[in-house]
Amino acid sequence: xxxxxxxxxxxxxxxxxxxxxxxxxxxxxxxxxxxxxxxxxxxxxxxxxxxxxxxxxxxxxxxxxxxxxxxxxxxxxxxxxxxxxxxxxxxxxxxxxxxxxxxxxxxxxxxxxxxxxxxxxxxxxxxxxxxx
Amino acid sequence: xxxxxxxxxxxxxxxxxxxxxxxxxxxxxxxxxxxxxxxxxxxxxxxxxxxxxxxxxxxxxxxxxxxxxxxxxxxxxxxxxxxxxxxxxxxxxxxxxxxxxxxxxxxxxxxxxxxxxxxxxxxxxxxxxxxxxxxxxxxxxxxxxxxxxxxxxxxxxxxxxxxxxxxxxxxxxxxxxxxxxx
Numbered sequence: 001x002x003x004x005x006x007x008x009x010x011x012x013x014x015x016x017x018x019x020x021x022x023x024x025x026x027x028x029x030x031x032x033x034x035x036x037x038x039x040x041x042x043x044x045x046x047x048x049x050x051x052x053x054x055x056x057x058x059x060x061x062x063x064x065x066x067x068x069x070x071x072x073x074x075x076x077x078x079x080x081x082x083x084x085x086x087x088x089x090x091x092x093x094x095x096x097x098x099x100x101x102x103x104x105x106x107x108x109x110x111x112x113x114x115x116x117x118x119x120x121x122x123x124x125x126x127x128x129x130x131x132x
Numbered sequence: 133x134x135x136x137x138x139x140x141x142x143x144x145x146x147x148x149x150x151x152x153x154x155x156x157x158x159x160x161x162x163x164x165x166x167x168x169x170x171x172x173x174x175x176x177x178x179x180x181x182x183x184x185x186x187x188x189x190x191x192x193x194x195x196x197x198x199x200x201x202x203x204x205x206x207x208x209x210x211x212x213x214x215x216x217x218x219x220x221x222x223x224x225x226x227x228x229x230x231x232x233x234x235x236x237x238x239x240x241x242x243x244x245x246x247x248x249x250x251x252x253x254x255x256x257x258x259x260x261x262x263x264x265x266x267x268x269x270x271x272x273x274x275x276x277x278x279x280x281x282x283x284x285x286x287x288x289x290x291x292x293x294x295x296x297x298x299x300x301x302x303x304x305x306x307x308x309x310x311x312x313x314x
Contacts, residue, residue: 050246061190073205076212085300104191105279110272
């Protein structure tokens with residue numbers, strides 16, 4: 001196909017046909033922005049954002065997050081005898097102790113005594129008046 | 133075609149727009165001196181809040197994990213086993229339902245608290261000391277709600293255990309065990 005033929009083809013093209021590649025790029029960007037905004041809004045509104053310790057600001061505590069990979073689960077089938085109850089109570093008590101022994105979200109952490117938002121600044125001591 | 137585009141745009145706006153909640157900002161009347169003190173101290177307070185925020189996220193992560201394990205790996209199998217053994221486990225089931233509902237409540241309370249605390253960290257407290265004070269006060273209330281839901285969850289754990297012990301004492305008598313139904 002010669003250059004003249006290409007030129008003549010281009011001359012009969014509509015405006016949309018001449019810019020369809022540009023249109024394709026714009027459409028792809030619009031679709032991507034839409035999908036990302038849906039994903040982000042789901043991420044924020046579902047509560048996943050609050051549990052995501054990989055976010056900036058959590059570097060210090062990230063290492064302390066304990067991923068519990070234990071497979072110790074109480075079997076869903078079997079005889080309910082004394083040993084089964086004892087096994088269950090042992091597993092249950094160990095888990096229950098883990099949550100109840102921790103003093104989480106105590107109200108004192110945000111109290112005025114703790115934050116001292118209205119604390120008066122102590123004036124710097126005057127060395128002349130302190131000296132005997 | 134235009135109708136379809138309008139629907140797509142409406143959906144995009146609905147998903148992308150932030151959730152708006154009406155909140156009661158019943159702030160105390162602050163004197164000028166107090167506002168001045170807030171301005172002076174707020175940057176230090178924000179740094180403390182940042183640490184509290186990170187530690188709370190860790191606590192929420194660890195607590196949530198443990199509560200999930202208790203619900204899915206202990207309570208659910210025990211309920212199933214009680215049902216298979218044809219023992220009356222209505223109280224156990226009710227306790228599990230209450231526990232799961234309370235867990236959802238805890239999750240939602242924490243989300244609310246985290247959002248408020250995050251807002252107090254993002255505020256320019258030097259320019260908006262009153263708004264900062266209000267947000268911190270609100271965060272205190274939300275934190276108390278989180279604490280309360282944790283206490284209720286722990287109470288439900290105790291209740292569930294008591295039901296299991298009751299079943300244990302009623303079912304297990306010397307030499308008698310319940311075989312699962314075939």
